[in-house]
Amino acid sequence: MVNAEPGGPSRRATGALRPEVHVWIVEVDDESAARRALPFLPPEERTRLGLLAQPHRRRNIGAQAALRILAAAASTGTLPLPELIRGWNGKPVLEAWGAAAPQGPLPDPAEAQQPPRQGEMPTGAAGGPGPGVQVSLTHSGTLAAVALTTAGAVGVDIELLRPLPELEGMARTVLAASELEEWGAAGPSSRLNILFRAWTRKEAVLKALGTGLGGDMRSVVTDLAPAPHHPAAVAALPHEAGPLAHWTVRDLPAQAGYAGALAVRAPGAHVVQHQITLDELLAAADLRTPGRATAAAGCGPDTAHPVPGLAGRPQPDARAGAPVRAETRLRLFCLPHTAGNADHFRHWQHRMPTGIEVTPVDLPGHGTRLREPLVGQWHTLVADLAGTIARQIDGPYAVLGHGLGALLAFEAARTLQLRGTPPVLLVAAGRNGPAAAPSHRPLHGLPDAQLFSTLRHLGRIPDGVLHQSALLQMFLPGLRTDLRLAERYVRSTGPLLSSPVLAVAGRQDKTTDPDGMLAWERETSATCELVFVGGGHFFLQEEEFTQALRLRLTHIGDRLRVRQGVSAGGALLK
Structure with a gap:
């Protein structure tokens, strides 16, 4: 981090810190990073950028993705991003705060809200977007600059x-x-x-x-x-x-x-300047496995069906509520890991067998629901997720959860079973069974530096962004809320699941252990299959896991088709 004011922030006579502006200088001339950044943009933006010639296209993609990632981090502490729309003057405006033309003179800066502590960006209630956040973007050559502040225009x-x-x-x-x-x-x-x-x-x-x-x-x-x-x-x-x-x-x-x-x-105003590459920024936004940002984004050269590079064509929308295709036989609801969101499954559709509809689910305060307050109570969150899934059940379905998402998937499946609509499969990935002892001591209350160090040791944060402390600080509220949920979980009494369980762990995952994964066997009256695949905690993008999941889903899909064929044949004989 380069401070544009070497002496550090001086104080007003009142003792308050001066208004603070964060400026991020981002190196955006990276074709691989641009490919991974493309999913961060809405379809209409990808289409517009698809009309540009190289190298302007990849630099524009990088600049627009940087703006959205940093705006989301500053305003909500979660991803993906608040929508940026064109304001009355054609400039990007955070949709949460409208795009109307200003009325009357600009407000007196002296009446603005009290500035945040150095290195922080304020948020609204319950971690929601603060209505005073202002953003500005520029790029030229191979660099982009993003400015964020609550001080004023x-x-x-x-x-x-x-x-x-x-x-x-x-x-x-x-x-x-x-x-x-x-x-x-x-x-x-x-x-x-x-x-x-x-x-x-x-x-x-x-x-x-x-x-x-x-x-x-x-x-x-x-x-x-x-x-x-x-x-x-x-x-x-x-x-x-x-x-x-x-x-x-x-x-x-x-x-x-x-x-x-x-x-x-x-x-x-006190200007705090940061230097970062697009690759580091994407890794911080991804908060997934170190060294695999390209594959983790689901759109790099290692994936079976990469995003069409920089052609700017919209990708299939795999978010919650996506329309069901005519050939769908099974809907797969996907719940993300700690601090994750639906974007982590955006490009899963092409990885699944024919007849599987991928439907990611966002938690309140995350992703597409980022304007809602974060939820820190298990019963409230499970009721919300079960309701979200129930409203989209239109036939047989499975539920997949990773990390914290595995526990949420389990509890949601129990709730839905009590309502008479159990899933045909529960996939619990990267998490010991609900009744297993914790695999590590609680992390959510650790000081920031110790928290980041421990997460790095556990393989839950990329090495390349650990030195970007100001950026990581922006993501802390959602991260701590999710960690607190996972670490305070206590399995409640209730009937066993009637659904089969597929429990999957990474061989190098430090957050799970064989005995803990075997605990999933005690949660179902049906079969429970335990599978270990290559990788650490973030193995969902590994080909070995993809093949294992495809195999099980294909088998279930075949059984469903046979069952439907028998039912149809019986009806014809009547």
């Missing part, structure tokens, strides 16, 4: 320094009269850098105001001298910006060959 711009054939003509278009005079007095060798420095400051301000390049760049006037460690001196702003004293404009130390700037309507 924000804009960020980054530009690759490159020769301009009409340098003087461009200067007259961009610079105000006083700036043009100062620029003309500079040496010829420095004029290009000065022009780009002025350009990024001006565009950042205009982005914060919502006009972008549609505004008059000459209405923003600053001292053209570099200001790497302090705010740039602002001489004039557009009328709608309000008093100059309400603004902070800062140069961003990106990397050699680039100019960058940030503008925020908050006096004396």
Whole structure:
């Protein structure tokens, strides 16, 4: 992490921290990462990007995915992302907070909410999105920059320094009269850098105001001298910006060959700058097995049917509520692991045999339900999930759960069995049986550093993102809530399942053990099959697991078809 203010955040006279802005500089020129980032974008965005030529396409994909991942982390602590829609000015707006044109003058920054502690982004009640979060995105060359803050309207711009054939003509278009005079007095060798420095400051301000390049760049006037460690001196702003004293404009130390700037309507704002690659960002968002981000995303070169690269074509929607195809014989409900969501199963459909409909289920406060509060009570959560599944049962179905999801799948199956609609199969992956002793001591109450270290040891967090502590902090609320649920689980009394159970564990998984997995046998009056596959805790993307699951589902599907054929034949004979 690079702090754009070396002395650290100074304090107001009241003792409160100054308003804080987080800026993430993301390296996005990575074709493999772009392929894995594509599922983070909604179908219409993929279609739009599919019209672009390489390499612009992969860089746009990376920039848009980075914006969505960071916005989700800052606003909710969970993934996938809040929808970004085009606001009244054509700029991305978080859908949760609307896209209406601003009415009247901008609010006085002094009346804004109290800033968060350094390194944190505030959230709303129960971990929900905070209505004051502002976002801005820019990308140029191989870099993207994402700005997030609750301090006020924000804009960020980054530009690759490159020769301009009409340098003087461009200067007259961009610079105000006083700036043009100062620029003309500079040496010829420095004029290009000065022009780009002025350009990024001006565009950042205009982005914060919502006009972008549609505004008059000459209405923003600053001292053209570099200001790497302090705010740039602002001489004039557009009328709608309000008093100059309400603004902070800062140069961003990106990397050699680039100019960058940030503008925020908050006096004396503290800018915290982070450097990260798209690959690291995707790994942090994925929170899955180290070193397998490509396969884990379900769309890399190791998968049987990769997302069509950068062609931008929409992928099949495997989210909850997806329409059932005519040939469907069995619906497979999928419940994710701790801090996971439905996106982890987005590309499972192509991995399943014909006649299997993959239907992921999100927990409240996760994924497609991220605007709902997180739920920390077992009975409330099980009732919610059982209801969600019951509303979509349209024939035989199976339930699969991974980690925490295995316990939730078990409890939901028990509830649905009491209602007379048991599943034909329960798949419990990566979790000891409900009555087994815990495989490790509780983690949810550990200090942050110790929590991350332990999760790394258990193989439940990627090595590549551990040094991105500010990013990981954003995901903590949902992670701790889910860990608390899993670690406080106590099996309640009740009848055995009538459904067969397939219990699967990774051979290198440190969170399970053979005796604990055998405990699943005690939960069903039907058969229980225990299978060990290659991999650690996050083995669901391993081919060995896929083949084992396909085999069992195919067998069940064949039995169902035979049963349906016998029933149909009997009806014809009557």
